[in-house]
Amino acid sequence: MSTPKTIRWGILATGGIAKTFTKDLLVDPQTRGVTNVKHTVVAAASSSSQSRAQDFLKDTGCPADAKAYGSYEELVKDPNIDIIYIATPHSHHYQNAMLCLEAGKNVLCEKAFTVNAAQAKALAEKAKEKDLFLMEAVWTRYFPLSIYVRDLITSGRIGPVVRVTADNGFATDPEEAFGDGKHRLVNPDLAGGALLDLGIYSLTWVFQTLYHTQPEKTRQPPKVLAAVKNYSQTKAADETTTIMLVFPRSPEDGGDAHAVATTSIRVTTTPGGTHDAPSIRISGPKGEIQVFPPAFRPTRTKLILNDGTVEEKHWPHPGPGKGSGWYNGFGNGKNAEGEGHGMFWEADEAATALLEGRKEGKYEGLAESILIMEVMDEVRKQGGLVYPEKIETTKYPTEL
Incomplete structure (x- = not known):
């Protein structure tokens, strides 16, 4: 059996969904039958303070040598990161993902991918230009x-x-x-x-x-x-x-x-x-x-x-199992002892894509992510739902 490849993650944002993802990410992949990849976190960043990033790394059980940054700009410059997981509100996804791509980093970006289809297209074009992996983190698709x-x-x-x-x-x-x-x-x-x-x-x-x-x-x-x-x-x-x-x-x-x-x-x-x-x-x-x-x-x-x-x-969600003393969940919810939340499957797919040299997800490519954004654009148009220009724009950088 070949040795699994370790993929080094950076975590951009330190809110609830980032905590759930990171805890799942650090569960041994063999508990779900995955043997080709392993995951580690080498850095995390909070836009508010370095101390918040430090607390995040500690709370999620990241390696002791993982670095804490007080800005996203510092995070994307870290040379030890293979891929960055973006966990900000979707209003900020476009600016955050473009920052990562411009810095030459592969990206797994939370859903909804962007605010509109124009932003999604711009990110896809930038990823292609930079020859980088880019995937919308629609975790349910990978269950x-x-x-x-x-x-x-x-x-x-x-x-x-x-x-x-x-x-x-x-x-x-x-x-x-x-x-x-x-x-x-x-x-x-x-x-x-x-x-x-x-x-x-x-x-x-x-x-x-x-x-x-x-x-x-x-x-x-x-x-x-x-x-x-x-x-x-x-x-x-x-x-x-x-x-x-x-x-x-x-x-x-x-x-x-x-x-x-x-x-x-x-x-x-x-x-x-x-x-x-x-x-x-x-x-x-x-x-x-x-x-x-x-x-x-x-x-x-x-x-x-x-x-x-x-x-x-x-379809139970695997994890460390009963007796492990390990818990995960989201918001006020807590899963049973030792039961993962299910976010590791999308991480396994992203890691496997890096291993295989693929630039998109297997079960939802960029074209499909863009199409779904186009559908939501049409829904918003029919419903008269418009957001502020600063979060609709494709201009980068834009201060939010």
Whole structure:
């Protein structure tokens, strides 16, 4: 057996999602059957202070010799970094990713990739110019569960997909929870709203089942019809968005396929957190694939065929295991002892791409990331949702 290649990561930003990712990143990949790569963190940066970066490195269990920086500009100059994970709000992704690419660093950038498609295209062009790896960190695409669902579709078990419904919603009272208007979910200065933050997962399921599973040479962009309800307090961030998509297909491939992607910060997919109803339904003439919530981190699927066949599967997230004393989670949530959050699979893919010399992700290339941004641009256009120019611009550098 060959020795796994160690990929050296830099972490840009030190908030909640960065902590979850980094803790997952440092779990031994062999616990999930990965033997070709290993991960280490050599540096982290906080835009507020070096001490915050130091606390982050300590809290996430990074190596003692990992460096702490008080600015992103210092981080990208570190010669020991192979790839940088960007964990800032999506309003800042374009400026942060361009900083990394200009400095010659490979990039794994959190979703939503950017604020608009023009920014995504500019990043893709810069990565190509610099011959660098660039990937949107849509972690859900890299779950074994997601691979299984896509394989079910391409195997023909349910026939050509006719319809997909996908929802990612949360039961929140935004006036009470985000009363000052500064939270990223409602703050227009952070490209706030349900669409870019939550709706990206609904669109992820639509695209990975109705677009990505089609032959690359024949698949076509969808037609889009959207309804957007803006949050009344700021009037510049959506609280509920519904998108209807029609994916053109030849008659031989089943004809046009329909999808409905919904998202809301006011109503949830399954009230009471029961997770007893599917958040994603993928329907074909022979049956249906159901994926149970949450849409971003599902752990259960059900295949139901017209002939009465029912195949239910549970997809636990690996990690150090019970008795390890190790915990991970996100926000106020905590997973079971020794259970990873699931962010390591996208890191494994990025590391493997570096090993193989690839410049894009395997399960969502840059062209598809750009297309999804174009769809969200159209949704925003139809809903009249516009953000401040400083976060919409492709001008670099721009002070945020």
